[in-house]
Amino acid sequence: MTNDPRRVVVLAHGKFPDRAKTATGVMKYGTDEIVAVLDRDRAGQRVADCRADLPDAPIVGSMAEAPEADVLLIGIAPIGGGFDESWRDDVETAIDRGCDVVAGLHYFLSEDDEFAAMAAEAGVELRDVRKPDPDLTVAQGIADEVDAKIALTVGTDCSVGKMTASLEIVEAAQERGIDAAFVPTGQTGIMIAGWGNPIDRVVSDFTAGAVEEMILEIGDDHDLLVVEGQGSITHPAYSAVTCGILHGAMADALVLCHVAGREAIHGYESFPIRPVPEYVDLYESLADPVHETEVVAGCLNTADLPDDETARAALDDYSDALGGPATDPVRFDAGEVVDALWP
Amino acid sequence: MTNDPRRVVVLAHGKFPDRAKTATGVMKYGTDEIVAVLDRDRAGQRVADCRADLPDAPIVGSMAEAPEADVLLIGIAPIGGGFDESWRDDVETAIDRGCDVVAGLHYFLSEDDEFAAMAAEAGVELRDVRKPDPDLTVAQGIADEVDAKIALTVGTDCSVGKMTASLEIVEAAQERGIDAAFVPTGQTGIMIAGWGNPIDRVVSDFTAGAVEEMILEIGDDHDLLVVEGQGSITHPAYSAVTCGILHGAMADALVLCHVAGREAIHGYESFPIRPVPEYVDLYESLADPVHETEVVAGCLNTADLPDDETARAALDDYSDALGGPATDPVRFDAGEVVDALWP
Numbered sequence: 099m100t101n102d103p104r105r106v107v108v109l110a111h112g113k114f115p116d117r118a119k120t121a122t123g124v125m126k127y128g129t130d131e132i133v134a135v136l137d138r139d140r141a142g143q144r145v146a147d148c149r150a151d152l153p154d155a156p157i158v159g160s161m162a163e164a165p166e167a168d169v170l171l172i173g174i175a176p177i178g179g180g181f182d183e184s185w186r187d188d189v190e191t192a193i194d195r196g197c198d199v200v201a202g203l204h205y206f207l208s209e210d211d212e213f214a215a216m217a218a219e220a221g222v223e224l225r226d227v228r229k230p231d232p233d234l235t236v237a238q239g240i241a242d243e244v245d246a247k248i249a250l251t252v253g254t255d256c257s258v259g260k261m262t263a264s265l266e267i268v269e270a271a272q273e274r275g276i277d278a279a280f281v282p283t284g285q286t287g288i289m290i291a292g293w294g295n296p297i298d299r300v301v302s303d304f305t306a307g308a309v310e311e312m313i314l315e316i317g318d319d320h321d322l323l324v325v326e327g328q329g330s331i332t333h334p335a336y337s338a339v340t341c342g343i344l345h346g347a348m349a350d351a352l353v354l355c356h357v358a359g360r361e362a363i364h365g366y367e368s369f370p371i372r373p374v375p376e377y378v379d380l381y382e383s384l385a386d387p388v389h390e391t392e393v394v395a396g397c398l399n400t401a402d403l404p405d406d407e408t409a410r411a412a413l414d415d416y417s418d419a420l421g422g423p424a425t426d427p428v429r430f431d432a433g434e435v436v437d438a439l440w441p
Numbered sequence: 442m443t444n445d446p447r448r449v450v451v452l453a454h455g456k457f458p459d460r461a462k463t464a465t466g467v468m469k470y471g472t473d474e475i476v477a478v479l480d481r482d483r484a485g486q487r488v489a490d491c492r493a494d495l496p497d498a499p500i501v502g503s504m505a506e507a508p509e510a511d512v513l514l515i516g517i518a519p520i521g522g523g524f525d526e527s528w529r530d531d532v533e534t535a536i537d538r539g540c541d542v543v544a545g546l547h548y549f550l551s552e553d554d555e556f557a558a559m560a561a562e563a564g565v566e567l568r569d570v571r572k573p574d575p576d577l578t579v580a581q582g583i584a585d586e587v588d589a590k591i592a593l594t595v596g597t598d599c600s601v602g603k604m605t606a607s608l609e610i611v612e613a614a615q616e617r618g619i620d621a622a623f624v625p626t627g628q629t630g631i632m633i634a635g636w637g638n639p640i641d642r643v644v645s646d647f648t649a650g651a652v653e654e655m656i657l658e659i660g661d662d663h664d665l666l667v668v669e670g671q672g673s674i675t676h677p678a679y680s681a682v683t684c685g686i687l688h689g690a691m692a693d694a695l696v697l698c699h700v701a702g703r704e705a706i707h708g709y710e711s712f713p714i715r716p717v718p719e720y721v722d723l724y725e726s727l728a729d730p731v732h733e734t735e736v737v738a739g740c741l742n743t744a745d746l747p748d749d750e751t752a753r754a755a756l757d758d759y760s761d762a763l764g765g766p767a768t769d770p771v772r773f774d775a776g777e778v779v780d781a782l783w784p
Contacts, residue, residue, distance in 0.1 A: 239677030239709050298646040305645045305681035331684075332730035334582030338648035338685030345680045366582050372730050380726060387675035387715050387723075 103129055104168040107161065107197070109136045109188055113174045114157065115149045119257075120202060121173025123286040125152045127265045134164040135173075136188060161188035161195070171289065172201040179204030179228070189213060198223040202285025202296070227288040228296040230308070237306035241348040242389055244317025246279075249439050250349035251327040251397070252381050254356045254371050255363050256336060259428070261287050263355050263397035263435075264326045266427035270436045271322055278322040281312050283343060287326045297328060298339050305342025313347065322440060325349065331380055334366050344381065348389035351439055352381055354420055357399040358412040374419035395438035396424035406430075447511040449473045450504065450540070452531055453480050456517045457500065458492045462600075463545060464516025466629040468495045470608045477507040478516075479531060504531040504538070514632065515544040522547030522571075532556060541566040545628025545639070570631040571639040573651070580649035584691040585732055587660025589622075592782050593692035594670040594740070595724050597699045597714050598706050599679060602771070603670045604630050606698050606740035606778075609770035611667050613779045621665040624655050626686060630669045640671060641682050648685025656690065665783060668692065674723055677709050687724065691732035694782055695724055697763055700742040701755040717762035738781035739767035749773075 108125065110118040114137040125132050125145070132155045135145055141159035145152050158164050170192035176182055181203055189207065192199055193216045199207055201224075207213050208224040217224045241248065249267070251260040264280055264287075271278035280287070282294035295308040309325065317323060325347045329336030354377055363369040378393045385391045398416045400409035409429055417424040423434040451468065453461040457480040468475050468488070475498045478488060484502035488495050501507055513535035519525055524546055532550065535542055536559045542550055544567075550556050551567040560567045584591065592610070594603040607623055607630075614621035623630070625637035638651040652668065660666060668690045672679030697720055706712040721736045728734045741759045743752035752772055760767040766777040 237678040239712060298644075300645050301641075302643050302645045302648045302682050302685065303641040303679060306678050331727070334688055334731045335580040335649050336646060337688045337731070338681045339645050341674075341684035342645065342681030345677055369582060369731065376730075380730075383723060384674070384727060387719075388677045388680070388712065 103131050105133045105166065106130045106169045106171050107134045107136060107164045107167045107192070108132060108171050108173040109185060110173045111137050111185065112139050113137070114140060115152070118174045120175065120286040120289065122149065122152060123261065124171060124173060124289050128290045130169070133167050134158050136161060136164065161191035167195070167197055170197045170199045172199070172203065175203055181205040181207070181210070190216060193217050193220050193222055196220055196222060198225060200225045200227065200289060202227045202289060204228060228285050228299045230296060230300045234295065234300055234304045234308045234311060236303055237310045237346050239348070239388065241310045241313040241317070241346060244313055246317045246320045246323045247351070247439070248313065248317070248323045248325065248347055248349045249351045249353060250325040250344065250347045251353045251355050252340070252344065252377075253327055253330045253354070254332070254374070254377055255330045255360060256333065257364055258355045258357045258360070259397060259399040260327045260355045263353060263427050263432070264324045265290070266432040267353065267435050267439070268324050270427070270432035271440060274436060276322050276436070276440055277320045278324060279316055279320040281316070281323050281325040283309065283326045283328055297343060298336070302338060305339060306346030309343050309346030327355070330363070331377070331384065332369070332372055333363055334369055341384065344385050345388045349385070349391050351394040352385070352391055353395050353397055353435055353439075354378065354381070354393045355397045355399070356416065358403055358409070358416070374416065375421070378420055393420060393422060395422050395435040396420045397432075397435065398424055398426050400426045400429050447473045448476045448509065449512045449514050450477045450479060450507045450510045450535070451475060451514050451516040452528060453478055453516045454528065455480065455482050457483060458495070461517045463518065463629040463632065465492065465495060466604065467514060467516060467632050471633045473512070476510050477501050479504060479507065504534040510538070510540055513540045513542045515542070515546065518546055524548040524550070524553070533559060536560050536563050536565055539563055539565060541568060543568045543570065543632060545570045545632060547571060547642075571628050571642045573639060573643045577638065577643055577647045577651045577654060579646055580653045580689050582691075582731065584653045584656040584660070584689060587656055589660045589663045589666045590694070590782070591656065591660070591666045591668065591690055591692045592694045592696060593668040593687065593690045594696045594698050595683070595687065595720075596670055596673045596697070597675070597717070597720055598673045598703060599676065600707055601698045601700045601703070602740060602742040603698045606696060606770050606775070607667045607669045608633070609775040610696070610778050610782070613770070613775035614665055614783060617779060619665050619779070619783055620663045621667060622659055622663040624659070624666050624668040626652065626669045626671055640686060641679070645681060648682060649689030652686050652689030670698070673706070674720070674727065675712070675715055676706055677712055684727065687728050688731045692728070692734050694737045695728070695734055696738050696740055696778055697721065697724070697736045698740045698742070699759065701746055701752070701759070717759065718764070721763055736763060736765060738765050738778040739763045740778065741767055741769050743769045743772050
């Protein structure tokens, strides 16, 4: 995406808002104007009927009913990241209407012969954000040479709010006049930021290199970079990505993200979440041989806790466990983390 | 490769034997018959003139001069893993003569239009061992469910002898009547074993999954699996691959490999090799949340030490540092490691 706000239609059939993490992330943190959401199960409602924290827009049943727009963004993904054929009409209508189409699926729209031919004819772009740049290569171990201070969000598990925490930290830092920038590593983050390498999709040998490349690209233009972490260093499937980001980013400070009450790795229930101090030790000792760093603060996702009082108590416990300040940047704000990162 | 020994010509132009790790690895540990080496700089010599530990064969200048064969194997790789156009004649001659061609390059022979057309016409196979199986996916965290005991070689750096140690351990175990098998993870290991996933080339999200898939495939058919490790957990570029193998393999025992006297990460000289006990702690504490394990023995590459006495002294120091038995499986033998793995 460019710097000019564009008019975006977000496809989220059957999943808006609770199972549409990409759609809601782009709506909440992106800079583009959302002109409609496509969800045939909620056609006729408005976004404001579902979620108070998102910009309001009409929800319609198909692209044919959407208002004028520049972009159709696929805001959901089936398990496995395939393309759901029931979306084909919407994508074709969008191309016909001169819209670019942005997707973060494992299935690449630009390699679909039908879409590719139509897009060429209409002169629009099919942008698969999960398609890695073919020029990526191995890390050189030089991310620490940029002028900016580098912070990285790390986690006890997947889906604990690392992207959200990173975006909230950047926003809070910017409000204080710090020249902070977000470094995206996943498809939603890339859609929000409008650039970035999909780290979970690159060749494994290039994992650290793909992070380093982004830091070298923008590091000298900012004072604080907040790199979006992925997975967890104790995750049975995704730890390789986590480790590559940890070493590639060469972060000066880590922010440990966790979900209040989660006790096992999501989807891998036989693997317990370890005690918080173990994560602190493990991330620090693993980072150290490449670039010394420490966990300076924590973000706790308290969305499932019933009220602010319970959330405050959970934050106190979490803060004690990690030995530093902690906040829920969504329920409260990211101020304490910014204090720790930029004292 | 199949189980029947085939007649193999190994291409190693300009690099045989010292800069031809794949060629010499396949010659030393593979089960196929090596009928010739191609090295135009040594044409007319014999393998026995260069290296006493490899099966003897003539060295010739081109495929046209090679004896009858079933396979041409590309046994060297330029930096970056590209295809050297000066090899094109040899590959075409091989195809013309009805040979399969096996390569571990980043450049895929099977996607070269000229080679692909010729191979189709001749009915031969172009086998790119570094091309990952498109069906790979994320790990389930179940490698420990196979019947075999799982050992993994880990290292202080790249190119310290993890593949060689793994192969020597398997051989020594088999000599004692243990049903041991090698699980390859890199292109040379795959060429030697004739199967396997190129872990450094898979999608980063599938790193652990690609190791798990191999273990599930053969784990119930053997008593001891020795998984070939890659890189080092302190490597600024390749640690993601190392971490994914560590968690995907769910090893019962680790064997720490090191090169005597190496003080910095090869090619990354500003990153020192850490004290050996740090590697023991780091590998064990990182593995533990997914599968508890320990470093039970070490392999030290003493090839650069002048004599056995110096090597023995270095082994004593290494053994003290890691707190377990250590050997150089090439200079001496892998017996002590097998003792530790299979007491």
